[in-house]
Amino acid sequence: MYWLRRLWSELRNEVFVLPSRTLVLVWAVGLLALPAVYGDPYVLRILTLTCLYAIFAASWDLLAGYSGQVNFGHALFFGAGGYASAVLSLKLGMSPWLTIWIGAAVATLLGIGVGYICLRLRGSYLSLATLAFPLIAVGLLLAVPDFSGGELGMFGVPRLTNNLIGNYYIAVIAMLVLVFGMWLIADSKFGLVLHAIRDDELAARASGINTPRYKLTVFALSAFAAGIAGALLAHYLKIAAPFLLETTLSFLVVIWGIFGGVATIYGAVAAVFILYPLIEWFGGFQGFGERRLLFFAVIVLLVLLFMPRGLVPWVRDKMETLCPRCKQRNPAWRSACRLCAAPLAATDRPRSTAPRNA
């Protein structure tokens, strides 16, 4: 009983006070409850894929948005997780439930490797260098077709569960856990340090922060999450093929991350949840479904022109204001801050991109 009351008071004081947090709760509950009301396999499949891509996008945002290391080759970790898990479960017959973690571990190691190489690189150099790694990886995989299956990849990768709803819940729960975990990391002191490194690495080092360690750690964490997502996808589709490492996928996750709003974690997730089903819906039209990529690019461009900082920050700023005194967020309709009772003017819209409590 105590826990129930505790849960209720937490909800009331922390979540329901802000519209954005309430929405997130509604969304999470909705996802979990969906199969009970609407069991269409097609919708469940799309949402499963959306959840996996959302983990991927959120992991990119953690790396690029928070620590400023804009990774143009994030698909490397995604594909590494997928391939490693596929190879182990297919060739060695290990259980997928185990190989996913090993796949993620492989991705993490690669993350540390890439992070190490990129320690000396800054800005655009880092971005363009990271572009190279998935391509080199694809070259290597194609050079050993007996091991990796060549261009066709490996098929017949065992599923985690053959139950449609089971797969859905695995994806949803994995996403909620990983994304929430990444958000907690980002919102903690660790995230604060990452922001400091992003804004001015020299000053951070001068303050005594061991920046290489932080940069490597965030690479590792980001790669881990991406690796899990990749492994789950490979098992879901029963295929591990070069498309997991494509440059297009890397670019796509950059678009998702920035479209949703960098340095927010949930921005990337929201972007995937909005864009991926939308484009899939568009692609289902008989007469012009094949124009889906054009539609996607035009939408992204138009939204950017109106919301250059990203979709989620724009929406959130419409719903909430910042208290001038205590710098905490408040619902926009309040006239006084909920915490320090300072009067809230309508003009107190948050402006900077510094980390904020969400």
Added chain:
Amino acid sequence: MFRSFLVAAAMAAVVPGAMAQGTIKIAILGPMAFVQGENHWAGATMAMEDINQAGGISVGGKKMTVELVRADSNEMTSVPDAASAVERVINRDKVHFLIGGFRSEAVLAMQEVAMDNKKLFLGAGAAHDELGMRVERDYNRYKYWFRVTPTKNTDLGRTIFAVLNSVAGEIRTQLKKDTPKVAILAEKAAWTEGLTAAAQKNLPAMRMEVVGVWNPSAVATDVTAELSAIERAGADIVFTILSGPVGIVTGRQMGERNMKAVAFGINVEAQKDEFWGAAAGKANFVSTLDTYAEVEITPKTIAWVRAFKERFKKSPTYNAATYDAVMLLKEAIETANSTNSDDLVPVLEKISFVGNGAVLEFDKRHDPVYGPGKALGIAVQWQDGEKVAFWPPQVKGMKPFRMPGR
């Protein structure tokens, strides 16, 4: 392209998601933005119209009309999207059957979803052997898959060597050379390795000498290096195993260099009408395996190819075998008197269907049975801007094979 859009729009207007009994819905899946998907749709549309104009398909005494669902699989760009497309047409559009597919990686994923849902899926584009091997390995799960076109990769190999033998025979006659020299030009890809190895093994036994193997990239824009070396080696035949744009570049550059060797093999780009223009009119004498031409492969071929050309203003590629697939379904449905995939599987396994490009019978892997009089394929050569069929010799309408002037 625009025509197919009109047809789709017209259909969408006239039959808005009609789930009414009396309709058999067939999904046509393919990369609709590309030539393969266009052909998928074109062949199927022609079949649908022919069937509906003749009254439809008889099931249980009733006449049912055929309705097509045009589904872009986006398989060129995204394999997950292809799988999602299959899920969509089955669960949202509620189709009875699926036809199509092109890219083997994607079709392997699409096949899984179709089998999950126990729906008949007729392949009209992917040649990978694994698609059939699965049927043999796990019959109960994969029995709903049948490959209508092309013949599987290993059978393509058998055809190739048969034609190569024929071409070598021409060279022996025309050039008075007993052992023609063959240069193997295979794009660097997994699917070519088997053929390359087989060629290296078989050609000496066929009294041909392999003078070298070259592996350009599938997207190479310049094969000067390879062609120079091939010229130096004195090859008479360039045995091409190409599927990408390198096939165009090869044809063009061979023509620009006035090479004495003749190109024959698999050259997927050379099967398309656009090849001549893409090679800027230089790719004379390039020859390749193909599926349709105005020759009498079966009694229906010439009439159908002409009708297709008149309707769509271009020649059918092998993907247009969706026409045969739809007609095959009609015959199976009428024989089994049911639209249930489970009932149709045993019927299809025993069927012998005279199509436009082959006589379709299925082996235990649900691949088309290979051989003259069954599914074989033809070989064509580009001669002065026209694609001319020259093999197999027993089919009526074949023209002679030409060598570049020496």
Added chain:
Amino acid sequence: MLQDIIITGLISGGVYALLAIGFSLIFGVARIVNIAHTAFYMLASYGFYTLLVKLGLNFVLAGVLAVAGVTALSLACYKLVIEPLREHEAAVLIATIALALIIQELMLFGFGGHFLGIPSTLDGALVVGGVSVAYQRLVIMVVAAVMLVATWAMLYRTRLGLAIRATANDLEVASLMGMNVHRIALATVAFSVLLAAIAGVVVAPVYVVDPFMWLGPLVTMLAIVVLGGLGSVKGSVIGAFIIGFVEAITVFALPAGAFLKGAVALSIMVLVLFVRPEGLYGVAFEEEER
């Protein structure tokens, strides 16, 4: 074989140089990573194809119109899409990606996904030292050389070039000195896309044209620009020829490994970055507050 390598290396290097210089200039002056750069190159090829093959204009007219049209279009894109987003670096980045995708899809729907061939400007080949070199490839080399010289002349002998170099060097000070940075950025974009468009027109008859032809050169161009140093024109040119020759050597010396040429170029880039994090001639950008 050596002659093959030299000729191919020069041609690839020349074409890459045209692309890389433009990209480098845009980055140096406007601080934009223009992912759509090679998409304009592709657009010029398609434009040339349309004017030449569909409308039957002669080579020179078709070429000039294609180049002019693409340059004008790029300026329009810049004004409509990039300029409103100038302060948001991240947004600009994906705006250029979106732009490139839009161009690709429009070409896909306008022309179909199959490959198009453009007749050569000059037919026939020249036999040099036992190697047969198509005249078209010689045309590419000559045009590339001429444009490189013209670029050098523009940058080092004109006032506009001086302004561009100054802005690339230090944006704030150039602005303080009274230069209209926005107009200079516009001029830079125009000139850069001009170079890319010329490359597209000249190279199109030799390559095959399809809606995805912008992806391969994009990656190689990025490798070159990073290798040579972002913002450095000299670095881009040298990097272009290095990569051009490396690719040629890979293709000719290891015939079975021709497909590896992309991976080799990228590995070289990564290696160079490991040793010199700013590329060969790059300038280490001090932290700029954006």
